[in-house]
Amino acid sequence: xxxxxxxxxxxxxKVEEGRLSAPSIAAALRQLREQGLTPxxxxxxxxxxxxxxxxxxxxxxxxxxxxKGRQARGPVNAADVLALTSELAIMLRAGxxxxxxxxxxxxxxxxxxxxTLVQGILDAVKGGTPLSRALxxxxxxxxxxxxxxxxxGEISGxxxxxxxxxxxxxxxxxxxxxxxxxxxxYPAILLGVAVLSLIAMLGFVVPQFEKLFTDMGxxxxxxxxxxxxxxxVFTNYGWLMAIAAVAVIGALMRWVRSPAGRQWWQAxxxxxxxxxxxxxxxxxxxxxxxxxxxxxxxxxxxxxxxIATETVSNAVLRDALSSVAPVVKExxxxxQGMAATGLFEPLAINLVRVGEETGRIGPMMLELSNILNRQxxxxxxxxxxxxxxxxxxxxxxxxxGIIVSILLGILSVNDLAV
Numbered sequence: 001x002x003x004x005x006x007x008x009x010x011x012x013x014k015v016e017e018g019r020l021s022a023p024s025i026a027a028a029l030r031q032l033r034e035q036g037l038t039p040x041x042x043x044x045x046x047x048x049x050x051x052x053x054x055x056x057x058x059x060x061x062x063x064x065x066x067x068k069g070r071q072a073r074g075p076v077n078a079a080d081v082l083a084l085t086s087e088l089a090i091m092l093r094a095g096x097x098x099x100x101x102x103x104x105x106x107x108x109x110x111x112x113x114x115x116t117l118v119q120g121i122l123d124a125v126k127g128g129t130p131l132s133r134a135l136x137x138x139x140x141x142x143x144x145x146x147x148x149x150x151x152x153g154e155i156s157g158x159x160x161x162x163x164x165x166x167x168x169x170x171x172x173x174x175x176x177x178x179x180x181x182x183x184x185x186y187p188a189i190l191l192g193v194a195v196l197s198l199i200a201m202l203g204f205v206v207p208q209f210e211k212l213f214t215d216m217g218x219x220x221x222x223x224x225x226x227x228x229x230x231x232x233v234f235t236n237y238g239w240l241m242a243i244a245a246v247a248v249i250g251a252l253m254r255w256v257r258s259p260a261g262r263q264w265w266q267a268x269x270x271x272x273x274x275x276x277x278x279x280x281x282x283x284x285x286x287x288x289x290x291x292x293x294x295x296x297x298x299x300x301x302x303x304x305x306x307i308a309t310e311t312v313s314n315a316v317l318r319d320a321l322s323s324v325a326p327v328v329k330e331x332x333x334x335x336q337g338m339a340a341t342g343l344f345e346p347l348a349i350n351l352v353r354v355g356e357e358t359g360r361i362g363p364m365m366l367e368l369s370n371i372l373n374r375q376x377x378x379x380x381x382x383x384x385x386x387x388x389x390x391x392x393x394x395x396x397x398x399x400x401g402i403i404v405s406i407l408l409g410i411l412s413v414n415d416l417a418v
Contacts, residue, residue: 003045004028008037009096009104019045038094040087040104076113081141082170084118089163098159099125117141130154144307145290152297162297169293176285176373183380187387194395201402203238206231213409224409227402259315266314274386278379283312284343285372287321292365302329317343334361347371 001021006028009015016037022028025042032039084105091101102122109115117138124134132151135142146166153162206227213220213228220228234241255261270276291308295301305325312318324337335352338344344352348368355364 004042005045006032006042007040008032009040009091009094009100010037015040015104015107038091038096040090040108073111074113076111076117076141078174080111080114082167082174084114085163085170086167089160089167092160092163098131131159143311145294145311148294148299148303148307149297152294152299156298165293165297169289172289172373173286176282176376179377180282180380183384187384187391190388190391190395194391194398197395197399199234201399202227202231202234206402206406207235209406209409220412221405221408223401223405224412227405228409263315267316270314270316274379274383278376278383279314280317280343281372281376281379283314283317284348285369285376286311286313288348288365288372289369292362292367292369295362295365301334305334 001023003019003021004025005017005019007015007017020028020031022031025044028042029039032042087105087108088101091104092098096104099122102118102125105118106115106122109118120137121131121134124137125131130151132147132154135150136147149162149166149169150159153159156162210228210231213224256265269279272279287308290311291304294304294307299307302325305328309318309321309325312321320341320343323341324334327337327340328334333356335349335356338352339349348371351364351368351371352361355361
């Protein structure tokens with residue numbers, strides 16, 4: 001009979017560890033529950049990535065998906081909030097009281113900052129403060145969307161189900177962001193290689209031929225003179241050009257972060273071919289998924305519209321979507337407000353109309369978010385299919401032009417020698 005190592009929480013909120021023998025993992029889980037324990041982790045003893053500690057306290061190495069080493073320090077980040085939400089959902093689903101579940105999270109915390117955060121929340125909850133209000137004291141970590149979801153769980157008495165939906169929502173949002181970020185990595189690498197290649201050619205290769213072409217003067221072909229001139233400028237003023245480029249990029253980034261610069265850039269982004277449509281669908285995906293999740297948890301329509309609009313990071317789109325709530329407040333339908341923005345395609349409008357007519361607007365908004373998400377993923381793949389060969393072609397043309405210019409100069413030297 002195989003052995004399993006386990007970690008579980010008691011009804012009092014303490015974390016215990018141990019080893020047991022059972023025919024299967026399911027049987028081992030059953031044994032733990034019969035003992036009044038809430039399983040947090042169980043692994044085969046031979047392949048386990050953690051071993052029960054002597055003092056019965058959990059260690060960071062034993063926590064699935066937990067950071068180690070340098071990552072165990074620093075402030076609380078979005079990944080920590082997702083991990084906390086996931087673990088809290090598991091404990092509430094297993095029947096632990098909220099205060100006991102929070103105590104377990106403190107014992108399991110892999111960062112001092114995480115433990116401090118959860119301890120503060122626990123102190124507030126023990127003092128009679130609702131969990132949603134305790135979370136709202138940390139707006140940088142828990143958004144209005146998060147707090148209102150938790151508040152809806154408190155009102156409905158379905159906190160564990162709400163936390164499960166929060167985890168699903170946060171994982172989908174992270175997956176969407178990760179897919180967008182991952183899609184930009186390869187083009188960024190290609191662009192970096194192109195820049196480094198040009199620097200190497202103009203800064204190191206071209207100057208090697210300068211002595212050969214010194215006495216040629218105007219007899220050199222025009223392409224060769226241009227390349228030699230670029231090489232001299234780069235050799236003599238390369239550091240100055242680098243400093244100027246860094247300064248210009250830094251100034252542009254600071255301006256783009258300002259309200260006026262962000263408004264200008266976000267407006268121009270939406271007008272770009274291909275990229276504009278992708279950016280629009282990405283932002284509408286955030287809006288539709290947030291609205292559908294909030295409505296599915298009983299949040300009132302006007303509140304849900306306000307919170308979902310705030311999840312949109314593009315200020316231009318956020319201003320347009322903010323006009324939907326006033327239409328609903330005046331007695332209009334959601335589909336009328338969405339159609340008036342001019343942002344949604346006919347398919348989206350029809351889905352929302354069907355949702356309103358059937359009383360299932362929340363599920364329809366989630367379905368719309370899934371459709372938009374697939375369109376974003378397909379659009380990114382198509383854009384990469386086009387962008388990668390274009391970058392390679394441009395890099396090849398630039399390097400080939402430099403090489404051909406040097407060869408023309410060499411041939412000119414041979415012709416004069418003859």
